[in-house]
Amino acid sequence: MFKKFIILFKRLIQIQFYQVFYWISCRINKKKIIPLFKTDCKLIYDHYIKSSYGFKYDQDLIHHREKFNFQEYTFPGYCNVCEVDTHFSVDMKWGGRMEKNLYIHNLRERLECSQCQLNSRQRLSISILKQMITNLKRKVYLMEQITVYFNFVNEYFKNAEVIGSEYLSSSHIGGSYYDDIRHEDCENLSFSDNSVDIIVSNEVFEHIPDPGKAFSECNRVLKKNGQFIFTIPFYSGTYVSEIRAFLDKNGEINHIKPAEYHGNPLSEKGSLVFTDFGWDVIDTLKDKGFKNVRIEIYQSFTKGLLSPQLIFRCSK
Numbered sequence: 001m002f003k004k005f006i007i008l009f010k011r012l013i014q015i016q017f018y019q020v021f022y023w024i025s026c027r028i029n030k031k032k033i034i035p036l037f038k039t040d041c042k043l044i045y046d047h048y049i050k051s052s053y054g055f056k057y058d059q060d061l062i063h064h065r066e067k068f069n070f071q072e073y074t075f076p077g078y079c080n081v082c083e084v085d086t087h088f089s090v091d092m093k094w095g096g097r098m099e100k101n102l103y104i105h106n107l108r109e110r111l112e113c114s115q116c117q118l119n120s121r122q123r124l125s126i127s128i129l130k131q132m133i134t135n136l137k138r139k140v141y142l143m144e145q146i147t148v149y150f151n152f153v154n155e156y157f158k159n160a161e162v163i164g165s166e167y168l169s170s171s172h173i174g175g176s177y178y179d180d181i182r183h184e185d186c187e188n189l190s191f192s193d194n195s196v197d198i199i200v201s202n203e204v205f206e207h208i209p210d211p212g213k214a215f216s217e218c219n220r221v222l223k224k225n226g227q228f229i230f231t232i233p234f235y236s237g238t239y240v241s242e243i244r245a246f247l248d249k250n251g252e253i254n255h256i257k258p259a260e261y262h263g264n265p266l267s268e269k270g271s272l273v274f275t276d277f278g279w280d281v282i283d284t285l286k287d288k289g290f291k292n293v294r295i296e297i298y299q300s301f302t303k304g305l306l307s308p309q310l311i312f313r314c315s316k
């Protein structure tokens with residue numbers, strides 16, 4: 001108990017140091033993407049959200065919504081992908097709604113840059129990749145292929161070997177191409193051990209029946225010190241992940257909670273959500289052999305990242 005208290009105390013001290021580092025870094029290099037905050041611990045996360053730092057951004061976002069209470073608008077800022085001053089456009093697509101006479105836009109999926117047309121989530125992920133992929137030849141595996149995101153990354157990082165894939169069906173062969181689409185089953189990747197430098201996954205793991213097995217596979221195929229970044233719908237208020245559905249031994253889908261589907265470029269019905277992730281996903285990643293596991297929280301009004309965005313990052 002005492003040991004746990006000491007660890008928690010040390011982490012709280014680290015936060016204070018990190019905030020000073022963040023403040024200085026932002027003033028030295030205004031254009032760099034730096035997380036506001038990073039942690040692997042729910043207690044520390046809660047502490048941050050309730051702190052003056054977390055409160056400030058929360059208030060800034062409320063003021064922004066009040067000031068820009070229009071159905072559609074553009075907002076000036078700096079795009080880290082294009083590396084120019086630009087305008088970000090916001091509209092009601094992707095679940096925008098009205099709440100108490102206030103337009104609540106989906107700021108994660110909107111804020112499209114007028115130059116690169118990428119939204120807030122995509123720009124953040126590519127900005128981080130830009131900081132990860134140097135001039136060295138890197139093998140990068142994206143868990144998507146027939147998306148704007150893949151096309152952009154594939155074109156942008158010409159020095160890197162960028163491989164994308166989609167899940168086609170259980171009867172397709174991993175690593176094979178069907179009409180130029182590569183099939184991969186994330187629970188059974190076709191890549192050999194220690195062969196990939198960077199894995200990127202955007203909103204995929206909630207759709208995998210056994211995410212733990214898929215995390216193991218990512219760890220197996222990554223080279224030593226290889227990096228894994230991903231986003232998932234994350235329930236920061238809960239510790240234990242909730243299983244919404246599972247596959248029985250005959251491969252049939254069993255629903256525990258009402259079926260929920262997200263958009264899938266290959267299926268009109270969408271992809272079924274198997275898991276609502278809570279903080280135990282951090283423990284699962286550590287159990288599967290990952291180190292430096294953390295959630296990074298980004299938000300910047302000058303870089304068109306208005307709502308807080310969480311990126312999971314770890315290494316082998």
Ligand SMILES: [Zn+2]
Pocket residue numbers: 079080081082083086113114115116117118
């Ligand atoms: Zn741009």
